Amino acid sequence: MTTFVDRVELHVAAGNGGHGCASVHREKFKPLGGPDGGNGGRGGDVILVVDQDVTTLLDYHHHPHRKATNGQPGAGDNREGKNGKDLVLPVPDGTVVLDGNGEVLADLIGQGTTFVAGQGGRGGLGNAALASARRKAPGFALLGEPGEARDIVLELKTVADVALVGYPSAGKSSLISVLSAAKPKIADYPFTTLVPNLGVVTAGSTVYTIADVPGLIPGASQGKGLGLEFLRHVERCEVLVHILDTAALESDRDPVSDLDLIEEELAQYGGLENRPRVVVLNKVDIPDGKDLADMIRPDLEERGYRVFEVSAVAHLGLKELSYALADIVATARAAKPVQEATRIVIRPQAVDDAGFTVTEEGEHFYRVRGEKPERWVRQTDFNNDEAVGYLADRLSRLGVEDALLKAGARAMDGVAIGPEDNAVVFDWEPTMAAGAEMLGRRGEDHRLEAPRPAAQRRRDRDAERDEVSEEYERFRPF
Known part of the structure; x- marks a missing residue:
């Protein structure tokens, strides 16, 4: 049965906004007292929150679909709808949020850090909020906006100070069990450790966490074995500790070759070049292990490694190792002036962005x-x-109609607003926002013509007045 999950695909859906209400106030002797429709409530957000008590993404593995509640619709008498309740999802410290394309949206570090994974829909305005000097009694209200729905990927990168790396059965689980209070599964066969184990170590005044990363083998950075699934857990560690088995039974392996192969895998994974390394020669309680450790130690020290000979079974050399790691961790912490903060990717809008685009797609068809x-x-x-008329006014004020004109659109051309899979398509009918002088066909804007002489303007005005007088005489009651 799965007990640890460090990568899940989560389907989140924020709540929809409530619809606005179109209502007219009525009371005795005052049947039309004005609009009093209330606004709809806001839909609930889906929020990720770092919780130190959560250590795995297992819950989201079993229940990957999460949805916040919807906002309530508005009502008459200026009663606003109730807002939807936010859905708060606790995640472990060190969780990385990615979109469907693999781009990082947020890197959540620190207790209480939050990220809005799904934005709730806005509530629709009631007709009371839509009333104005030009529109005193709107007979409509706005619909609530749908909540944001998207698929995200959560990846857990363990927040530990020390990472133990090495071949399977090198003794990493045994070492972490004696350095800390962790109780990992221990056995003498490959891939005993199937999940990262965390332990807390106290050395003097320094307290640090240590992670036992599942065994790495050649090709792990390309997905072979278990390494690719858990290499991400070493990214945040301050120091890497190579656990070398000096009593390996395989005749075709030796500790130095194991070290070189693991370093090659770490180099191919990338981003770990500047982390300090420590080499631990384990199982020196065995005579053959002690002899091999004495043979290879000078070579490792010549490469610049700090080398420690230990035995997790006999508890040899553990105190020296523990305090040495504490010194490295304390130095690394002191070099950081500010604690690593949450990284949330923000993509600001360009200064010259009009807020929309108009593209021509085929003959006589445009998309906004x-x-x-x-x-x-x-x-x-x-x-x-x-x-619908209110929508046309808003689009015109935004500049959509002018943009369509510049793109070459003419009356009755097809216009789609929105993506291909969810767009509203209509035949474009240009509005007449400029008044009577815009009654000509599209493209015949009299404002763009050369100014007429004053005498000509007077003659045209008199002719228009005479036409109006003739029409009045024809229909005037006798």
Whole structure:
């Protein structure tokens, strides 16, 4: 049965916003007292929070679909809908959040650190909030915006000070069991350790954590064995400790070759070149192990490694090793002026960004993409003509109509707002925002023509007045 999971794909869905209410205040002797429709409530967010008591992503492995609650719709008498409740998901310290393409969204470190994985939808405005001097009694309200839904990947990178690396059955689990209070599974066969084990070590005034990383073998950085699944757990460690088995029974292996192969795998994984290394020659309580340790120690020290001879079974050399690691960890901590903080990727909007784009897709067909136009479309009730007109006014003020004109769009061309899989498509009918002078066909904007002489403008105005007078005389009641 799986008890430790350090990578999961999570499907999160924030709550939808509640719909706004279209209502008119009514009371005795005052049947039309004005709009009083309340706004809809905001949908709940999906929030990841670092919790020190959580050490695995196992819960999300069994239940990968998580959804926050929706906001409630507004009501008459200016009653706003209730906001949806945020869904808080605890994650272990050191969790990395990635999107579906593998790009890092956040690197969560430190108790209480939060990241909004799914933004709740905005509540729709009621007709009371939409009322203005030009629109005194709106007969419509805005719909609630759908909550953000997306797939994310959570990866756990163990936050430990010391990482024990080495071949399977080199004695890493035995060493961590005697250095700390951890009780890992120990046996004499490959891949005994299937999950990283963490232990807390106290050496003098220094307290540090030590991680037993599952055995690495040649090809681990390309996915062979268990190494690729757990190499990420050494990324945050301050010091790497090579555990070499000096009493290995395999005749075709020796500790120095094991060290070189593990270093090659770490180099191919990348990002660990500057970490200090310590070499531990384990199982020196065995006579053959002690003899081999004495033979290879000068060679390792010549390479610049600090070498310690220990025996996890006989408890030899453990105190010296523990205090040496404590000194390295304390030095590394002192070199960091500020604790490593959460890294959240922020992509600011460009200064010259209009907020939308217009692209031509085929003959007489255009697509509009942008946060505001797409959100406004989602909030529009297309069964209400007044709401559709309000959407047209908003798009025109944003500059969408001018952009379509510059792109070459003409009346009755097809226009789609939104992505291909979820777009609203309509035949474009240019609005007449500039008044009576815009009644000509698209492209015949009289404002762009050369200014007319004053006498000509007076004659045109008199002619228009005469036409209006003739129409009045034709329909004037007798």
